[in-house]
Amino acid sequence: MENRVVITGIGIYSCIGKNLSEVTESLKRGKSGIVLSPERKDYGYRSGLTGYVERPNLKGILDRRSRIMLPEQGEFAYMATAEALKTAMLDTAYIASHETGILYGNDSTAKPVINSVDIIREKRNTMMVGSGSVFQTMNSTVTMNLATIFKLKGINFTVSGACASGSHAIGLGYLMIKHGYQDCVICGGAQEVNLYSMGSFDALGAFSAREDEPSKASRPFDRSRDGLIPSGGAATVIIESLEHAQKRGAPLLGEILGYGFSSNGDHISNPTADGPKRALEQVIKQSGLLPADVDYINAHATSTIAGDSAEARALYSVFGDKCPWVSSTKSMTGHECWMAGASEIVYSVLMMQNNFIAPNINFENPDEDSKKLKIVTELKEQEIDIFISNSFGFGGTNSALAVKKIKNK
Amino acid sequence: MTKKEAIDKINYFLAEEFEIPESSITPEAVLKDTLDLDSLDYVDLVVVIESNFDFKVQPGDFQNIITFQNFYDYVTGKIGLNDDDKR
Numbered sequence: 448m449e450n451r452v453v454i455t456g457i458g459i460y461s462c463i464g465k466n467l468s469e470v471t472e473s474l475k476r477g478k479s480g481i482v483l484s485p486e487r488k489d490y491g492y493r494s495g496l497t498g499y500v501e502r503p504n505l506k507g508i509l510d511r512r513s514r515i516m517l518p519e520q521g522e523f524a525y526m527a528t529a530e531a532l533k534t535a536m537l538d539t540a541y542i543a544s545h546e547t548g549i550l551y552g553n554d555s556t557a558k559p560v561i562n563s564v565d566i567i568r569e570k571r572n573t574m575m576v577g578s579g580s581v582f583q584t585m586n587s588t589v590t591m592n593l594a595t596i597f598k599l600k601g602i603n604f605t606v607s608g609a610c611a612s613g614s615h616a617i618g619l620g621y622l623m624i625k626h627g628y629q630d631c632v633i634c635g636g637a638q639e640v641n642l643y644s645m646g647s648f649d650a651l652g653a654f655s656a657r658e659d660e661p662s663k664a665s666r667p668f669d670r671s672r673d674g675l676i677p678s679g680g681a682a683t684v685i686i687e688s689l690e691h692a693q694k695r696g697a698p699l700l701g702e703i704l705g706y707g708f709s710s711n712g713d714h715i716s717n718p719t720a721d722g723p724k725r726a727l728e729q730v731i732k733q734s735g736l737l738p739a740d741v742d743y744i745n746a747h748a749t750s751t752i753a754g755d756s757a758e759a760r761a762l763y764s765v766f767g768d769k770c771p772w773v774s775s776t777k778s779m780t781g782h783e784c785w786m787a788g789a790s791e792i793v794y795s796v797l798m799m800q801n802n803f804i805a806p807n808i809n810f811e812n813p814d815e816d817s818k819k820l821k822i823v824t825e826l827k828e829q830e831i832d833i834f835i836s837n838s839f840g841f842g843g844t845n846s847a848l849a850v851k852k853i854k855n856k
Numbered sequence: 857m858t859k860k861e862a863i864d865k866i867n868y869f870l871a872e873e874f875e876i877p878e879s880s881i882t883p884e885a886v887l888k889d890t891l892d893l894d895s896l897d898y899v900d901l902v903v904v905i906e907s908n909f910d911f912k913v914q915p916g917d918f919q920n921i922i923t924f925q926n927f928y929d930y931v932t933g934k935i936g937l938n939d940d941d942k943r
Binding site: 511512515572574577578579 | 874875894896897899900902903906907912
Protein backbone atom coordinates (compact mmCIF):
# COMPACT_ATOMS: atom_id res chain seq x y z
CA MET A 448 0.00 0.00 0.00
CA GLU A 449 1.25 3.45 -0.83
CA ASN A 450 0.84 6.38 1.55
CA ARG A 451 -0.25 9.85 0.57
CA VAL A 452 2.47 12.33 1.55
CA VAL A 453 1.63 15.73 3.01
CA ILE A 454 3.54 18.83 4.03
CA THR A 455 2.83 19.73 7.64
CA GLY A 456 5.56 22.22 8.48
CA ILE A 457 7.65 24.84 6.71
CA GLY A 458 10.41 27.18 7.91
CA ILE A 459 12.65 29.66 6.17
CA TYR A 460 15.73 31.78 6.86
CA SER A 461 16.70 33.67 3.74
CA CYS A 462 17.88 36.94 2.23
CA ILE A 463 14.27 38.09 1.81
CA GLY A 464 13.22 37.35 5.39
CA LYS A 465 14.19 35.43 8.50
CA ASN A 466 10.82 33.76 9.00
CA LEU A 467 7.64 32.84 7.14
CA SER A 468 5.88 36.09 7.87
CA GLU A 469 8.72 38.31 6.65
CA VAL A 470 9.22 36.17 3.57
CA THR A 471 5.50 36.25 2.67
CA GLU A 472 5.63 40.04 2.75
CA SER A 473 8.78 40.16 0.62
CA LEU A 474 7.29 37.78 -1.94
CA LYS A 475 4.21 39.96 -2.23
CA ARG A 476 6.22 43.17 -2.48
CA GLY A 477 8.74 41.78 -4.93
CA LYS A 478 11.57 42.68 -2.58
CA SER A 479 15.10 41.85 -3.64
CA GLY A 480 17.59 40.48 -1.11
CA ILE A 481 20.64 41.12 -3.29
CA VAL A 482 23.54 43.38 -2.26
CA LEU A 483 27.01 44.22 -3.50
CA SER A 484 29.68 42.86 -1.17
CA PRO A 485 32.86 45.00 -1.10
CA GLU A 486 34.57 42.09 0.67
CA ARG A 487 34.07 39.86 -2.35
CA LYS A 488 35.48 42.51 -4.67
CA ASP A 489 38.54 42.88 -2.41
CA TYR A 490 38.93 39.14 -2.53
CA GLY A 491 39.10 39.07 -6.33
CA TYR A 492 35.57 38.06 -7.23
CA ARG A 493 34.57 39.07 -10.76
CA SER A 494 31.09 39.77 -9.34
CA GLY A 495 30.58 40.99 -5.79
CA LEU A 496 26.83 40.49 -5.92
CA THR A 497 25.28 38.16 -3.36
CA GLY A 498 22.17 37.54 -1.34
CA TYR A 499 22.70 38.99 2.13
CA VAL A 500 21.87 36.65 4.98
CA GLU A 501 22.75 37.66 8.52
CA ARG A 502 24.10 34.93 10.80
CA PRO A 503 21.74 34.27 13.70
CA ASN A 504 23.09 34.64 17.23
CA LEU A 505 22.40 31.27 18.83
CA LYS A 506 24.16 31.96 22.12
CA GLY A 507 21.57 31.43 24.82
CA ILE A 508 19.51 29.27 22.44
CA LEU A 509 21.91 26.39 21.85
CA ASP A 510 24.59 25.20 24.26
CA ARG A 511 28.29 25.67 23.56
CA ARG A 512 28.80 22.10 22.31
CA SER A 513 26.00 22.44 19.75
CA ARG A 514 27.18 25.84 18.59
CA ILE A 515 30.84 25.02 18.03
CA MET A 516 29.87 22.16 15.71
CA LEU A 517 27.55 24.27 13.55
CA PRO A 518 28.84 26.04 10.45
CA GLU A 519 27.01 29.03 9.06
CA GLN A 520 24.61 27.01 6.90
CA GLY A 521 23.93 24.77 9.88
CA GLU A 522 22.86 27.82 11.87
CA PHE A 523 20.53 28.84 9.06
CA ALA A 524 19.16 25.30 8.95
CA TYR A 525 18.61 25.28 12.70
CA MET A 526 16.56 28.48 12.46
CA ALA A 527 14.47 27.20 9.54
CA THR A 528 13.91 23.83 11.20
CA ALA A 529 12.91 25.30 14.56
CA GLU A 530 10.27 27.34 12.73
CA ALA A 531 9.10 24.36 10.67
CA LEU A 532 8.74 22.15 13.75
CA LYS A 533 6.64 24.85 15.37
CA THR A 534 4.47 25.15 12.25
CA ALA A 535 4.06 21.37 12.19
CA MET A 536 3.25 21.30 15.91
CA LEU A 537 6.04 18.80 16.51
CA ASP A 538 7.74 19.08 19.87
CA THR A 539 10.65 17.31 21.53
CA ALA A 540 8.38 15.02 23.54
CA TYR A 541 6.64 13.76 20.39
CA ILE A 542 9.93 13.35 18.51
CA ALA A 543 11.37 11.40 21.45
CA SER A 544 8.66 8.78 21.14
CA HIS A 545 8.04 8.76 17.37
CA GLU A 546 10.73 7.96 14.82
CA THR A 547 11.44 11.13 12.84
CA GLY A 548 14.01 11.31 10.05
CA ILE A 549 16.06 14.01 8.36
CA LEU A 550 17.11 14.34 4.71
CA TYR A 551 18.66 17.71 3.98
CA GLY A 552 20.37 19.13 0.92
CA ASN A 553 23.86 20.56 1.27
CA ASP A 554 26.76 20.43 -1.16
CA SER A 555 29.62 22.41 0.38
CA THR A 556 31.07 23.73 3.58
CA ALA A 557 33.91 25.88 2.33
CA LYS A 558 34.68 28.20 5.22
CA PRO A 559 35.28 25.59 7.95
CA VAL A 560 37.46 23.56 5.55
CA ILE A 561 39.57 26.58 4.63
CA ASN A 562 39.83 27.79 8.22
CA SER A 563 40.97 24.40 9.50
CA VAL A 564 43.54 23.95 6.73
CA ASP A 565 44.88 27.46 7.42
CA ILE A 566 45.36 26.55 11.10
CA ILE A 567 47.05 23.22 10.33
CA ARG A 568 49.38 24.85 7.79
CA GLU A 569 50.38 27.54 10.25
CA LYS A 570 50.61 25.52 13.46
CA ARG A 571 51.62 22.13 12.03
CA ASN A 572 49.37 20.70 14.71
CA THR A 573 45.98 19.24 13.78
CA MET A 574 44.64 19.48 17.32
CA MET A 575 44.65 23.27 17.13
CA VAL A 576 41.57 23.21 14.88
CA GLY A 577 39.53 22.31 17.97
CA SER A 578 36.84 19.72 18.49
CA GLY A 579 34.09 21.40 16.47
CA SER A 580 35.99 21.57 13.19
CA VAL A 581 35.45 18.06 11.86
CA PHE A 582 31.69 18.32 12.38
CA GLN A 583 31.63 21.60 10.48
CA THR A 584 33.84 20.48 7.61
CA MET A 585 31.93 17.40 6.51
CA ASN A 586 29.35 17.76 3.80
CA SER A 587 26.82 16.04 6.05
CA THR A 588 27.29 18.77 8.67
CA VAL A 589 23.69 19.94 8.55
CA THR A 590 22.06 16.56 9.07
CA MET A 591 24.56 15.36 11.68
CA ASN A 592 24.08 18.52 13.70
CA LEU A 593 20.31 18.84 13.40
CA ALA A 594 19.79 15.14 14.14
CA THR A 595 21.80 15.63 17.32
CA ILE A 596 20.15 18.89 18.38
CA PHE A 597 16.60 17.70 17.75
CA LYS A 598 17.28 14.08 18.90
CA LEU A 599 16.02 12.52 15.69
CA LYS A 600 15.83 8.74 15.50
CA GLY A 601 14.82 8.04 11.91
CA ILE A 602 16.67 8.16 8.61
CA ASN A 603 19.57 10.62 8.73
CA PHE A 604 21.79 11.70 5.84
CA THR A 605 22.64 14.58 3.55
CA VAL A 606 21.70 14.82 -0.09
CA SER A 607 24.26 16.40 -2.40
CA GLY A 608 22.74 17.07 -5.78
CA ALA A 609 24.26 20.44 -6.66
CA CYS A 610 21.63 23.13 -7.10
CA ALA A 611 18.86 20.53 -6.95
CA SER A 612 19.98 19.19 -3.53
CA GLY A 613 17.06 20.60 -1.56
CA SER A 614 14.51 19.37 -4.07
CA HIS A 615 16.01 15.87 -4.23
CA ALA A 616 16.03 15.77 -0.40
CA ILE A 617 12.29 16.39 -0.36
CA GLY A 618 11.79 13.94 -3.21
CA LEU A 619 13.67 11.19 -1.40
CA GLY A 620 11.76 11.91 1.79
CA TYR A 621 8.56 11.68 -0.22
CA LEU A 622 9.56 8.24 -1.53
CA MET A 623 10.48 7.07 1.99
CA ILE A 624 7.05 8.00 3.29
CA LYS A 625 5.08 6.95 0.22
CA HIS A 626 6.49 3.45 0.46
CA GLY A 627 6.09 3.19 4.21
CA TYR A 628 9.70 3.31 5.43
CA GLN A 629 9.17 6.47 7.48
CA ASP A 630 6.14 8.33 8.87
CA CYS A 631 7.74 11.73 9.20
CA VAL A 632 10.87 13.25 7.69
CA ILE A 633 12.39 16.71 8.15
CA CYS A 634 13.57 17.75 4.68
CA GLY A 635 15.22 20.88 3.43
CA GLY A 636 18.24 22.57 1.98
CA ALA A 637 20.99 24.83 3.32
CA GLN A 638 23.48 27.09 1.60
CA GLU A 639 26.46 28.98 3.01
CA VAL A 640 27.03 32.60 1.89
CA ASN A 641 30.47 33.35 3.32
CA LEU A 642 33.36 34.89 1.41
CA TYR A 643 34.89 31.54 0.44
CA SER A 644 31.72 29.75 -0.57
CA MET A 645 31.38 30.95 -4.13
CA GLY A 646 34.92 31.79 -5.34
CA SER A 647 35.27 28.84 -7.67
CA PHE A 648 31.75 29.31 -9.03
CA ASP A 649 32.56 32.98 -9.69
CA ALA A 650 35.58 31.76 -11.67
CA LEU A 651 33.26 30.39 -14.35
CA GLY A 652 31.99 33.89 -15.13
CA ALA A 653 28.43 32.72 -14.51
CA PHE A 654 27.51 35.54 -12.10
CA SER A 655 25.82 38.79 -13.08
CA ALA A 656 28.17 41.75 -13.41
CA ARG A 657 25.36 44.30 -13.02
CA GLU A 658 26.94 45.59 -9.84
CA ASP A 659 25.60 49.13 -10.13
CA GLU A 660 22.03 47.87 -9.66
CA PRO A 661 22.07 44.91 -7.23
CA SER A 662 18.29 44.65 -6.94
CA LYS A 663 17.95 44.56 -10.73
CA ALA A 664 20.76 42.12 -11.37
CA SER A 665 18.75 38.92 -11.03
CA ARG A 666 16.38 38.95 -13.98
CA PRO A 667 15.37 35.43 -14.93
CA PHE A 668 13.92 35.05 -18.44
CA ASP A 669 14.58 38.73 -19.25
CA ARG A 670 16.35 39.38 -22.53
CA SER A 671 19.07 41.47 -20.86
CA ARG A 672 19.97 38.98 -18.10
CA ASP A 673 23.69 38.46 -17.69
CA GLY A 674 24.10 35.78 -15.05
CA LEU A 675 22.98 34.50 -11.67
CA ILE A 676 23.57 35.96 -8.22
CA PRO A 677 24.65 33.48 -5.54
CA SER A 678 22.66 33.52 -2.35
CA GLY A 679 21.88 31.29 0.60
CA GLY A 680 20.17 30.55 3.89
CA ALA A 681 18.08 27.49 4.68
CA ALA A 682 14.59 26.14 4.20
CA THR A 683 12.88 23.24 5.95
CA VAL A 684 9.88 21.27 4.75
CA ILE A 685 8.41 18.68 7.12
CA ILE A 686 6.59 15.86 5.38
CA GLU A 687 4.50 13.03 6.77
CA SER A 688 2.12 10.33 5.68
CA LEU A 689 -1.42 11.69 5.57
CA GLU A 690 -2.46 9.09 8.12
CA HIS A 691 0.30 10.04 10.55
CA ALA A 692 -0.43 13.76 10.14
CA GLN A 693 -4.17 13.30 10.65
CA LYS A 694 -3.66 11.09 13.68
CA ARG A 695 -1.76 13.80 15.48
CA GLY A 696 -3.93 16.65 14.20
CA ALA A 697 -1.15 18.34 12.23
CA PRO A 698 -1.80 21.21 9.82
CA LEU A 699 -2.05 20.01 6.21
CA LEU A 700 -0.23 22.58 4.10
CA GLY A 701 -0.21 20.62 0.87
CA GLU A 702 0.14 17.16 -0.62
CA ILE A 703 3.20 16.10 -2.58
CA LEU A 704 1.82 14.37 -5.65
CA GLY A 705 5.04 13.35 -7.34
CA TYR A 706 8.81 13.60 -7.67
CA GLY A 707 10.22 13.63 -11.19
CA PHE A 708 13.94 13.32 -11.71
CA SER A 709 16.37 12.88 -14.55
CA SER A 710 19.95 13.38 -15.60
CA ASN A 711 20.93 15.22 -18.76
CA GLY A 712 23.62 12.69 -19.67
CA ASP A 713 25.54 15.49 -21.30
CA HIS A 714 27.86 18.39 -20.39
CA ILE A 715 28.76 19.08 -16.74
CA SER A 716 27.60 22.70 -16.75
CA ASN A 717 25.83 23.44 -20.04
CA PRO A 718 22.08 23.04 -19.57
CA THR A 719 19.79 21.13 -21.89
CA ALA A 720 16.05 21.29 -22.48
CA ASP A 721 15.70 17.53 -22.79
CA GLY A 722 16.77 16.62 -19.23
CA PRO A 723 14.38 19.04 -17.48
CA LYS A 724 11.62 18.06 -19.94
CA ARG A 725 11.93 14.40 -18.92
CA ALA A 726 11.78 15.31 -15.20
CA LEU A 727 8.69 17.44 -15.85
CA GLU A 728 6.95 14.75 -17.89
CA GLN A 729 7.75 12.21 -15.20
CA VAL A 730 6.32 14.30 -12.35
CA ILE A 731 3.15 15.08 -14.29
CA LYS A 732 2.60 11.43 -15.18
CA GLN A 733 3.46 10.17 -11.71
CA SER A 734 1.08 12.68 -10.16
CA GLY A 735 -1.78 11.53 -12.38
CA LEU A 736 -2.11 15.01 -13.84
CA LEU A 737 -2.59 16.54 -17.23
CA PRO A 738 -0.37 19.55 -18.04
CA ALA A 739 -3.50 21.72 -17.99
CA ASP A 740 -4.11 20.84 -14.32
CA VAL A 741 -1.04 22.78 -13.21
CA ASP A 742 -1.74 26.35 -12.06
CA TYR A 743 1.75 27.61 -11.34
CA ILE A 744 5.35 26.74 -12.09
CA ASN A 745 8.06 27.97 -9.76
CA ALA A 746 10.83 27.93 -12.32
CA HIS A 747 14.42 27.02 -11.62
CA ALA A 748 15.46 29.96 -13.87
CA THR A 749 18.56 31.49 -12.31
CA SER A 750 19.07 34.44 -14.68
CA THR A 751 21.72 32.82 -16.85
CA ILE A 752 21.41 33.15 -20.59
CA ALA A 753 21.65 29.47 -21.44
CA GLY A 754 19.86 28.00 -18.41
CA ASP A 755 16.72 30.13 -18.59
CA SER A 756 16.36 29.52 -22.32
CA ALA A 757 16.72 25.77 -21.89
CA GLU A 758 14.08 25.74 -19.15
CA ALA A 759 11.74 27.92 -21.20
CA ARG A 760 12.06 25.47 -24.08
CA ALA A 761 11.44 22.53 -21.76
CA LEU A 762 8.33 24.20 -20.32
CA TYR A 763 6.98 25.05 -23.74
CA SER A 764 7.57 21.55 -25.03
CA VAL A 765 5.62 20.07 -22.10
CA PHE A 766 2.85 22.63 -21.68
CA GLY A 767 2.65 24.16 -25.18
CA ASP A 768 0.38 27.16 -25.57
CA LYS A 769 -1.51 26.24 -22.39
CA CYS A 770 1.41 27.11 -20.19
CA PRO A 771 0.52 27.76 -16.54
CA TRP A 772 1.63 30.92 -14.77
CA VAL A 773 5.40 30.96 -14.33
CA SER A 774 7.71 32.95 -12.07
CA SER A 775 11.20 32.55 -10.77
CA THR A 776 11.52 33.69 -7.17
CA LYS A 777 15.27 33.77 -7.79
CA SER A 778 14.58 37.20 -9.29
CA MET A 779 14.27 38.32 -5.63
CA THR A 780 16.40 35.82 -3.73
CA GLY A 781 19.20 35.16 -6.18
CA HIS A 782 20.23 31.56 -6.61
CA GLU A 783 20.06 29.82 -3.25
CA CYS A 784 21.87 26.83 -4.74
CA TRP A 785 21.79 23.75 -2.45
CA MET A 786 18.90 25.35 -0.58
CA ALA A 787 16.88 26.49 -3.59
CA GLY A 788 14.88 23.32 -4.21
CA ALA A 789 13.57 23.44 -0.65
CA SER A 790 13.14 27.20 -0.31
CA GLU A 791 11.15 27.34 -3.52
CA ILE A 792 8.74 24.75 -2.15
CA VAL A 793 8.36 26.99 0.93
CA TYR A 794 7.83 30.10 -1.24
CA SER A 795 5.29 28.29 -3.39
CA VAL A 796 3.41 26.85 -0.41
CA LEU A 797 3.20 30.38 1.03
CA MET A 798 1.73 31.56 -2.27
CA MET A 799 -0.71 28.62 -2.29
CA GLN A 800 -1.78 29.35 1.29
CA ASN A 801 -2.25 33.06 0.63
CA ASN A 802 -3.69 32.92 -2.90
CA PHE A 803 -1.08 34.89 -4.78
CA ILE A 804 1.76 34.42 -7.25
CA ALA A 805 4.98 36.26 -6.47
CA PRO A 806 6.33 38.33 -9.32
CA ASN A 807 9.30 37.47 -11.46
CA ILE A 808 10.80 40.90 -10.80
CA ASN A 809 13.01 42.54 -13.42
CA PHE A 810 11.33 40.69 -16.27
CA GLU A 811 11.00 43.57 -18.70
CA ASN A 812 11.59 42.13 -22.15
CA PRO A 813 11.24 38.51 -23.22
CA ASP A 814 13.62 36.67 -25.48
CA GLU A 815 12.68 34.20 -28.20
CA ASP A 816 12.09 31.40 -25.70
CA SER A 817 10.59 33.21 -22.73
CA LYS A 818 8.04 35.04 -24.88
CA LYS A 819 6.18 31.73 -25.15
CA LEU A 820 5.65 31.52 -21.38
CA LYS A 821 3.05 33.21 -19.14
CA ILE A 822 5.48 34.97 -16.84
CA VAL A 823 4.05 36.85 -13.86
CA THR A 824 5.71 40.26 -13.62
CA GLU A 825 3.70 41.82 -10.80
CA LEU A 826 2.02 40.44 -7.69
CA LYS A 827 -0.92 38.42 -8.94
CA GLU A 828 -3.90 37.40 -6.83
CA GLN A 829 -4.44 33.85 -7.88
CA GLU A 830 -5.70 30.70 -6.28
CA ILE A 831 -3.19 27.90 -6.73
CA ASP A 832 -4.49 24.37 -6.56
CA ILE A 833 -1.44 22.62 -8.00
CA PHE A 834 2.10 23.86 -8.52
CA ILE A 835 5.32 22.36 -9.81
CA SER A 836 8.73 23.47 -8.60
CA ASN A 837 11.74 22.87 -10.86
CA SER A 838 15.34 22.45 -9.71
CA PHE A 839 18.36 21.71 -11.86
CA GLY A 840 22.06 21.46 -11.11
CA PHE A 841 25.60 20.89 -12.32
CA GLY A 842 26.23 17.47 -13.73
CA GLY A 843 22.81 17.65 -15.37
CA THR A 844 20.81 16.63 -12.31
CA ASN A 845 17.11 17.57 -12.50
CA SER A 846 14.25 17.42 -10.04
CA ALA A 847 10.61 18.46 -10.25
CA LEU A 848 8.11 18.28 -7.41
CA ALA A 849 4.33 18.60 -7.75
CA VAL A 850 2.28 19.85 -4.79
CA LYS A 851 -1.49 20.11 -4.42
CA LYS A 852 -3.53 22.16 -2.02
CA ILE A 853 -5.54 20.15 0.51
CA LYS A 854 -8.98 21.67 0.53
CA ASN A 855 -10.98 19.42 2.82
CA LYS A 856 -9.07 19.34 6.05
CA MET B 857 54.35 36.34 35.06
CA THR B 858 53.65 35.38 38.67
CA LYS B 859 51.85 32.22 39.61
CA LYS B 860 48.80 34.26 40.61
CA GLU B 861 48.78 35.97 37.24
CA ALA B 862 49.02 32.59 35.54
CA ILE B 863 46.09 31.26 37.60
CA ASP B 864 44.00 34.35 36.85
CA LYS B 865 44.71 33.89 33.17
CA ILE B 866 43.79 30.20 33.32
CA ASN B 867 40.52 30.94 35.13
CA TYR B 868 39.67 33.62 32.61
CA PHE B 869 40.20 31.50 29.50
CA LEU B 870 38.52 28.44 30.95
CA ALA B 871 35.45 30.50 31.90
CA GLU B 872 35.41 32.08 28.44
CA GLU B 873 35.89 28.89 26.46
CA PHE B 874 33.54 26.68 28.44
CA GLU B 875 31.01 29.43 29.15
CA ILE B 876 30.83 29.11 32.92
CA PRO B 877 30.93 31.86 35.55
CA GLU B 878 34.48 32.42 36.77
CA SER B 879 33.09 32.36 40.30
CA SER B 880 32.35 28.62 39.97
CA ILE B 881 36.07 27.90 39.65
CA THR B 882 37.80 27.07 42.94
CA PRO B 883 41.09 25.21 43.47
CA GLU B 884 39.30 22.22 45.02
CA ALA B 885 36.55 21.97 42.40
CA VAL B 886 36.64 19.04 39.96
CA LEU B 887 37.68 20.28 36.53
CA LYS B 888 35.61 17.78 34.51
CA ASP B 889 32.39 18.43 36.43
CA THR B 890 32.73 22.19 36.69
CA LEU B 891 33.53 22.66 33.01
CA ASP B 892 31.08 19.88 32.02
CA LEU B 893 33.74 18.27 29.85
CA ASP B 894 32.97 15.41 27.49
CA SER B 895 35.57 13.50 25.48
CA LEU B 896 35.54 16.12 22.69
CA ASP B 897 36.08 19.02 25.07
CA TYR B 898 39.56 17.82 25.99
CA VAL B 899 40.62 18.82 22.46
CA ASP B 900 39.44 22.35 23.15
CA LEU B 901 41.22 22.30 26.50
CA VAL B 902 44.46 21.60 24.63
CA VAL B 903 43.70 24.41 22.17
CA VAL B 904 43.17 27.00 24.90
CA ILE B 905 46.29 25.92 26.80
CA GLU B 906 48.54 25.99 23.74
CA SER B 907 47.02 29.26 22.54
CA ASN B 908 47.69 30.95 25.87
CA PHE B 909 50.96 29.36 26.98
CA ASP B 910 54.04 28.46 25.03
CA PHE B 911 54.27 24.71 25.48
CA LYS B 912 52.89 21.61 23.82
CA VAL B 913 50.46 19.36 25.65
CA GLN B 914 51.46 15.70 25.45
CA PRO B 915 49.09 12.73 25.23
CA GLY B 916 48.31 11.53 28.72
CA ASP B 917 49.07 14.85 30.39
CA PHE B 918 45.52 15.13 31.72
CA GLN B 919 45.47 11.69 33.35
CA ASN B 920 46.32 12.94 36.81
CA ILE B 921 44.47 16.23 36.64
CA ILE B 922 41.33 16.06 38.75
CA THR B 923 40.95 19.46 40.39
CA PHE B 924 41.63 22.99 39.23
CA GLN B 925 44.60 23.00 41.64
CA ASN B 926 46.01 20.01 39.74
CA PHE B 927 45.48 21.95 36.52
CA TYR B 928 47.20 25.08 37.86
CA ASP B 929 50.14 23.00 39.06
CA TYR B 930 50.41 21.28 35.69
CA VAL B 931 50.42 24.53 33.67
CA THR B 932 52.64 26.53 36.03
CA GLY B 933 55.04 23.62 36.22
CA LYS B 934 55.24 23.48 32.43
CA ILE B 935 55.99 27.20 32.15
CA GLY B 936 58.57 27.10 34.92
CA LEU B 937 56.70 28.75 37.78
CA ASN B 938 56.96 26.95 41.11
CA ASP B 939 55.46 27.71 44.52
CA ASP B 940 58.38 29.82 45.58
CA ASP B 941 58.40 31.87 42.47
CA LYS B 942 57.37 35.40 43.37
CA ARG B 943 58.11 36.98 40.01
